[in-house]
Amino acid sequence: CTRYVLVKNTSVRQGIVDAVQRALKDPKVTSVVICGQNGKFCGGADIREFAGPMSGPPLVPMIHAIEAVDKPVAAAIEGVALGGGLELALGCHYRIAHSKAVLGLPEVTLGLLPGAGGSQRLPRLIGLTAALDLITTGRHVSAAEALKLGILDQVTDNNAVDLAVEFVRSVAGQPLDSRRLSTLPCPCPPDVDSLLDKVMSKVRQRSRGALAPVACVQALRAAASLPYAQGMEKERELMATLFNSGQARALQYAFFSQRVVGKWSLPSGASWDNSTARTISKAAVIGLGTMGRGIVVALALTGISVVAVETQEKQLAEASRVVPAMLQREAGRRRLATPPGVISFSSNLQDVSEVELVIEAVFEDMSLKLQVFKHLASVCRPGTLLCSNTSGLDIDQLAAVTQSPGLVVGMHFFAPAHVMKLLEVVYGPRSSPEAVATAMQLGKRMGKVGVAVGNCPGFVGNRMLKPYLEQANFLLEEGATPQQVDEALEEFGFPMGVFRMSDLSGLDVGWRIRKEAGLTGPGVESTRTRQGRRYSPLPDQMCEAGRLGQKTGKGWYQYDGPGGRVARSDPWVDIFLETYRAEHGLVARSITPEEILERCLYALINEGFNILQDAVAAGPEDIDAIYVFGYGWPRHRGGPMFHAGQVGLGRILERLNHHHSHPDVPHLKPSTLLRRLVAAGSPPVQKWREFINKERVHSQL
C-alpha cells in the first residue's frame, strides 16, 4: 500500500484519477486509501465552479472507475465528507472515519441533488427510508450516526488514515462484488409507493415551491424502482434541470451571502480582519421577558456564565422556573450532553458589576432603556460592553448616557432568541470596532448569522418591513382581504403572510410604536393622512376593538379562543373593511395576486435600495441574509435584493414608477440608487457593492 498525496483543490479530480491509475498499474500496490489533506476529506464540489464550464475529469465516471477497481479501495474520512465528497466515498469499497467527522449530502440546500451517483448509491447502502431523510433534508450526520446507519464500516478516535491503511491491507484479495454499491438492490419497505407519496407531499408542503427537494424524491423513486444505469440517467436528467434553474443560483448565492456577512466592515474602514474581539466568559441579561429568557439560554449554551436580572419579583420567579427547562430542552435538541453554562438569577442590578458584557432586554421603551443604561453605567466596572436588544431604537442616544459610548452596540435578537438564527449587530457613530467585533464573535459562538448594520429607526429588517406592512394595509383599503394578501405571499414562499404573522406577534406591538410616534391615539384625527403621508388607521382600529391577534383569539382572523393557532377567516373583518371603505369613500376593486406581490415586495426592495444608499447595510448580501434568516424570505429566492436582480432592475423601477404615479399610492418613490443602477445597465447583484462605492466617491449618492 503506497501513499499518494493529492494536491490543490482545482486539481483534486485529476489527482485522484492519476493516482488510482498509478495504483492499478503498480503491482506492489495491493490496496488503496483515499484521504484528504490537513484533516479534511472533502466538502464536495467547488460551488464556484458551477458558474462556468467545468474543467478536468467529470466526477461520475471518475467514481465509477474507482468502484470498478479490483484492489480494495477505502475512503479515510476526517473532518467532512459532504456532497460530492461523500459520493466519492460511496464509490469506494470501504469507509473508515474519525469519530469527529461529519457526513451528508447537502446538495438540496444548494438547489441541487446528489448528482454524482449519490441519489442511487446511498439508498442501495442504507435503504430507501433513511436515504430519503438524508437527501431531502440535506442534514449533516455525525460519524456515530453514520456508523449506525451503515454508511461507515468503522469509526476511530485515533488516526483514521492509519486505520484505513491497516483495514484495506487486511481485506486485500477478498472478493469485492458485494462492496460495489451500484450492483446492489435498493432495500425498500413493502409499501414503497405509499412511502414515496407521503414523503413527496411532506416535501412539497415544507418546501413551498422549492424544486430541489421534489427532484430528490423523484431521483430516489428511480433508485427504488429502476436498475442502477436507468436510475443514473434519471439522476442526470433531474440534475440538468436543477443545475440551470434560478433557484439553484439563488440558493448558492444564499450560501455565500451567509459567509460574506461574517466579513463585516464599517464605513470608518474598521472590519473583521483589522479589529480584535474580546472573549466573553461572563455576561448579564437585564429583563427576563420572552426575549431576555431566550437570550439567557442562547448565552448559556455557549458555556458563558450568565447573571439574569429581573426587577419584577413575579416575572423573576417565573423566569427562574422556565429558563432552566428551556435550556435543558434546547441542549437536548442540539444533542449537548449537559447544558454548559451556569445561570444565576437576581433581582438586583448591582449583581452585574463583575460581568464583561451586558445585554439589556427590557421593554421597547426609550425612557426605560435610558434609565437602565444610566444605571448600568454607574454599576458596571469600566470597560464593560453594554448592548441593547432593541428592535429599532437609537443606539447613539443610549450610548450618550454612558461614560464609554464606544462600548455600546445594539444586539437585535429575533424571537425565540435561542432558536432564531439572525442577529443584527447595530453600530452607532461612536461604537468602537472592538465592540462590534465582540458582538459579532459572540453571535457566532451562539450559532447566529450576525449582520453588522448601521443605526437608523428599525435598522435594516424592520425599516424594510414598514413600507411592506403599509402596502398590505393599503391593499385592504382598496379592496383586498387579509386572506388574499396572505395567500399571494405564502404562494411566493413566505411561511406566513403578513396578516397571519401580525396576528401571531400581536397587533399591539406596532400600535404602541405608532402611538409613541404620535401617529395615533387620543386627539389624533382618524384620517387617511398623517404627518403629511398616506396612512391607514385600519390596524389601530383593530386594536381599539380589542382584536390583538392570537392572544385575544381574534385579529385579522378568528381563532378557537385566546392563544388559538388555527386561523379562520372572520366575517366580522369583512364587514369591518366594508364599513371602513364606505366611511372613507373608497370603492373596493378587484386586486390580483401579481399586484399584491408587486406592491408589498417592491416596496420592501425599494427600501432595501435606500438602505444601501444610506450605507446602513454594507452590501446586498447583508440585507438578503437578514431577510432569509430573520424574516422568512424563501431561501430559494435568495433574498429581496437578489430577487430584484432576478426580476430585472428595469422592471422593478418601471412598476415602482407606475404605482408611485397612482394618486392614492404616493409612497413608492423609486430610490436614487435603483435609478442609477438601471442607468448603469443593471449590473448583477455581486457588482453592486463596487458600484455603490464608486458612486459614493463621485458623490452621486
Ligand SMILES: CCC[C@H](O)CC(=O)SCCNC(=O)CCNC(=O)[C@H](O)C(C)(C)COP(=O)([O-])OP(=O)([O-])OC[C@H]1O[C@@H](n2cnc3c(N)ncnc32)[C@H](O)[C@@H]1OP(=O)([O-])[O-]
Ligand atoms: C456533479 C455534482 C456533484 C455534487 O453532488 C455536487 C456537490 O457536491 S455540491 C457541494 C456540496 N457541499 C456542500 O454543500 C458543503 C458546503 N460547505 C460547508 O458546509 C462548509 O463550508 C464546511 C462544513 C465544509 C466547512 O465549514 P467551516 O469550517 O465553517 O468553513 P466555511 O463554511 O466558512 O467555509 C470556508 C470557506 O470555504 C468556502 N467553501 C466551503 N464549501 C465550499 C464549496 N463546496 N464550494 C466552494 N467554496 C466552499 C466558503 O465559501 C468559505 O470561503 P471564504 O472565501 O473563506 O469565505
